[in-house]
Amino acid sequence: MLSLSALVLAALFVPFVWKKVEEELELFLFVCGAAAVSVSKIWSAHLVWEALKEPLLISSAVLVLGLLFKRFGAGLPGWVHRLEEKTGPKWFLFLFVLVLGITSSIITAIIAALIGAEVIKSLRLSDKQKIRLTVYLCFAIGLGAVLTPVGEPLSTIVIARLRGEPYHAGFFFLLNRVGIWVLPGLLLFAAWAARLGQAALSDGKRSASTETYATVWGRAGKVYLFVAALILLGEGLKPLAQRTIGQLSAEALYWINTLSAVLDNATLASIEIHSSLAADTLVFLLVSLVLAGGLLIPGNIPNIICSSKLDIKSRDWARAALPIGLGCMIIYFFALLLLY
Numbered sequence: 640m641l642s643l644s645a646l647v648l649a650a651l652f653v654p655f656v657w658k659k660v661e662e663e664l665e666l667f668l669f670v671c672g673a674a675a676v677s678v679s680k681i682w683s684a685h686l687v688w689e690a691l692k693e694p695l696l697i698s699s700a701v702l703v704l705g706l707l708f709k710r711f712g713a714g715l716p717g718w719v720h721r722l723e724e725k726t727g728p729k730w731f732l733f734l735f736v737l738v739l740g741i742t743s744s745i746i747t748a749i750i751a752a753l754i755g756a757e758v759i760k761s762l763r764l765s766d767k768q769k770i771r772l773t774v775y776l777c778f779a780i781g782l783g784a785v786l787t788p789v790g791e792p793l794s795t796i797v798i799a800r801l802r803g804e805p806y807h808a809g810f811f812f813l814l815n816r817v818g819i820w821v822l823p824g825l826l827l828f829a830a831w832a833a834r835l836g837q838a839a840l841s842d843g844k845r846s847a848s849t850e851t852y853a854t855v856w857g858r859a860g861k862v863y864l865f866v867a868a869l870i871l872l873g874e875g876l877k878p879l880a881q882r883t884i885g886q887l888s889a890e891a892l893y894w895i896n897t898l899s900a901v902l903d904n905a906t907l908a909s910i911e912i913h914s915s916l917a918a919d920t921l922v923f924l925l926v927s928l929v930l931a932g933g934l935l936i937p938g939n940i941p942n943i944i945c946s947s948k949l950d951i952k953s954r955d956w957a958r959a960a961l962p963i964g965l966g967c968m969i970i971y972f973f974a975l976l977l978l979y
Contacts, residue, residue: 642678643879646671650872650901650937654953661953665861668937669868675875686874694866697749701944702859704753709855716761719840728836732772737829740779743941744814748784748791752777752941756948762840770951772832774959777941778933778967779828782821784941785929786814791940792905793928800912801921816918817925820975824930824967831963858947865943873902880910889920893972896927900934919979926971934964 650671654661676682708715723731735758743751755776759769784790787810788798794813801808880898887895892911899907911924932939936946936956946956 672871698863705855733833740783744786744790752944889923
């Protein structure tokens with residue numbers, strides 16, 4: 640337990656204090672994941688196969704859409720400019736974040752993040768503004784994608800766990816249960832994004848991509864390694880999570896779930912969600928898992944994709960995401976306590 644706890648702390652803090660680790664975050668997390676599996680003594684052919692297989696869908700989507708944007712994406716700034724002219728810069732950013740956040744529950748968080756990253760690349764914002772906009776977008780995608788079982792792995796696992804008695808969870812189960820909590824968050828992040836639109840965001844000029852095909856392939860490889868690392872880390876840390884989580888109240892679990900900032904939130908959901916949970920506890924867990932997933936880059940697939948495509952480093956992400964993410968978690972926490 641001490642060794643696993645040390646690995647959690649290393650995964651959380653070492654990238655912020657060691658620049659070389661920050662630059663090679665995927666490899667570092669992979670080493671942490673392999674170490675966690677070794678400490679837990681759960682290496683198996685099945686686990687190795689899962690770590691090899693599961694990243695294929697996400698990395699393939701990153702690769703294919705990256706190649707398509709490389710080949711046909713020169714006209715994207717023109718589309719963005721025309722839409723901005725019709726709406727104005729503030730409304731453009733508001734709708735950009737809100738629409739991708741909502742539709743991520745249908746087109747999946749992966750596709751929404753890939754489209755969002757390409758649009759952000761075409762905007763004339765400072766690096767700091769682009770980071771903030773990316774963080775707002777990824778929080779919104781994380782919130783929206785939880786509404787249906789096709790949006791992201793977290794929602795898929797929850798529906799699978801609650802399909803029987805007493806919930807009989809179907810396609811719209813999560814929309815009915817947490818939709819009322821998701822919509823205010825989506826509107827809030829869209830409103831924060833709108834504040835960045837003080838001036839024209841684009842000029843509509845066609846621009847040749849500065850990326851090479853080697854860059855596109857390299858990014859897909861990094862995403863593959865990142866997802867494989869999170870699978871190993873999640874499985875390796877399960878004994879620690881199972882030893883501690885089962886004894887905690889909903890309020891305590893709400894804050895323990897900040898671990899999903901470094902652990903894929905689907906991993907924690909697979910440990911915490913079961914059919915005997917009370918309805919109010921279920922809402923506590925889902926809200927905290929989704930919000931905490933945006934705090935750091937490893938917490939959610941949209942974060943991983945967007946940070947890779949936009950070359951956002953761990954400390955820059957944390958500097959932008961931690962204050963607003965933790966602030967939202969505090970507000971939601973007291974709102975949930977008040978209601979439940």
